Amino acid sequence: MKKHLKRIAASVSAICLAASFCSSMTASAALGFWPKTVMTKSSDMWNSYRNTTIHLDYCTSKDDYQDYLYTPGRNIRVVSVSHPNRYTISANKNDVQKLYGSDYNKSQAEQCAMYNAEQTYDFLQNNGYNLGIQLYVAVNPYTTYTIDGSDGQRESAWGETDTVYFGMGSNNPNKENAVTFLGSASDVVTHEIMHLVTDKELGWSSYGNNTPERNALMEAYSDILAELADSRNDWKIGSTLFLHNSSTKNYCLRNIANPAATNNPVSPDENYCTTYQQFTAYVNANPYANNHAAVGSTVISHAAYLMHDMGFSNQTLAKIWLTSLSKYNKSTAANATFSDCKDAFFDAAVEVLGQTGNRYYMAQVFTLMEAFDEVGVY
Numbered sequence: 001m002k003k004h005l006k007r008i009a010a011s012v013s014a015i016c017l018a019a020s021f022c023s024s025m026t027a028s029a030a031l032g033f034w035p036k037t038v039m040t041k042s043s044d045m046w047n048s049y050r051n052t053t054i055h056l057d058y059c060t061s062k063d064d065y066q067d068y069l070y071t072p073g074r075n076i077r078v079v080s081v082s083h084p085n086r087y088t089i090s091a092n093k094n095d096v097q098k099l100y101g102s103d104y105n106k107s108q109a110e111q112c113a114m115y116n117a118e119q120t121y122d123f124l125q126n127n128g129y130n131l132g133i134q135l136y137v138a139v140n141p142y143t144t145y146t147i148d149g150s151d152g153q154r155e156s157a158w159g160e161t162d163t164v165y166f167g168m169g170s171n172n173p174n175k176e177n178a179v180t181f182l183g184s185a186s187d188v189v190t191h192e193i194m195h196l197v198t199d200k201e202l203g204w205s206s207y208g209n210n211t212p213e214r215n216a217l218m219e220a221y222s223d224i225l226a227e228l229a230d231s232r233n234d235w236k237i238g239s240t241l242f243l244h245n246s247s248t249k250n251y252c253l254r255n256i257a258n259p260a261a262t263n264n265p266v267s268p269d270e271n272y273c274t275t276y277q278q279f280t281a282y283v284n285a286n287p288y289a290n291n292h293a294a295v296g297s298t299v300i301s302h303a304a305y306l307m308h309d310m311g312f313s314n315q316t317l318a319k320i321w322l323t324s325l326s327k328y329n330k331s332t333a334a335n336a337t338f339s340d341c342k343d344a345f346f347d348a349a350v351e352v353l354g355q356t357g358n359r360y361y362m363a364q365v366f367t368l369m370e371a372f373d374e375v376g377v378y
């Protein structure tokens with residue numbers, strides 16, 4: 001969904017409103033936002049979007065004994081989108097959706113998005129990264145503009161400061177590129193949450209006037225962690241979204257295992273790059289194209305796929321990629337290059353693999369680095 005991911009990033013604010021709440025995830029910090037005393041609950045419930053039973057954590061307020069989609073331990077809340085214009089949109093943080101308080105499709109979507117956000121939170125936590133913010137998950141039913149027959153927000157997902165937004169899916173399910181609820185795809189949810197992470201850690205919050213390489217890196221980190229966290233682990237982004245998908249169409253937003261073979265019905269003619277040389281040639285030939293981030297991201301995300309293909313576990317790779325965020329030079333991160341990414345990854349790999357006790361860990365590090373050679377990043 002190149003177009004939508006572009007629009008997503010273009011609107012992201014550079015201001016981290018969550019910064020003042022980042023210090024802890026304790027109950028008292030949460031209570032500052034949530035003036036209710038709650039009982040944490042969980043249950044197994046059927047979800048129509050995932051077509052399976054999900055185990056969902058949520059809570060009940062002792063004030064009104066209503067169920068709310070909020071988990072104090074993770075500080076995640078599902079909120080309603082209160083304004084149809086995405087450019088002035090704000091999640092209404094006083095209007096938390098009640099668990100059973102809305103129409104069936106929307107309540108199913110909210111439960112599904114909550115479940116996926118909890119899964120992402122736990123994956124990051126289990127691999128050494130504490131999200132450290134009050135995370136708002138907004139389910140967005142609005143369609144505010146139409147471009148090329150697009151359903152706009154309903155077909156989009158994006159992350160902004162402390163909130164991830166997920167559209168309810170195409171109004172017209174018959175068109176070839178119709179999508180279902182964006183928050184139903186585990187990898188899309190992780191992708192958007194990772195935008196909040198790279199914003200928080202490196203200030204990568206919008207495309208703006210930043211270089212094509214830095215913008216591509218921002219997309220790549222979101223895609224890489226999305227696949228490492230995804231139990232499907234098919235190295236395709238959004239492959240569960242398209243209503244008309246089939247074994248022969250193989251629709252997805254990006255095919256990381258084989259970027260050139262991406263079959264994205266939203267932008268069928270896109271040339272997703274596999275090597276740095278392909279990307280620089282594309283940028284030089286199309287300096288004003290607005291798809292640099294999307295088509296360049298696959299250079300780095302494909303390197304991550306190659307590392308997976310070498311037999312390294314998702315957990316090991318996730319720890320290294322997440323640790324690499326702390327290895328960039330903060331003063332130059334605003335225009336980080338693919339080469340900077342390689343250096344940060346190297347430092348992170350030495351640290352993470354060095355802690356395993358494997359006496360041959362440096363050999364493992366150099367094996368991993370071969371993936372950067374394969375995509376032409378030196």
Ligand SMILES: [Zn+2]
Nearest residue numbers: 005191219222
């Ligand atoms: Zn993105």
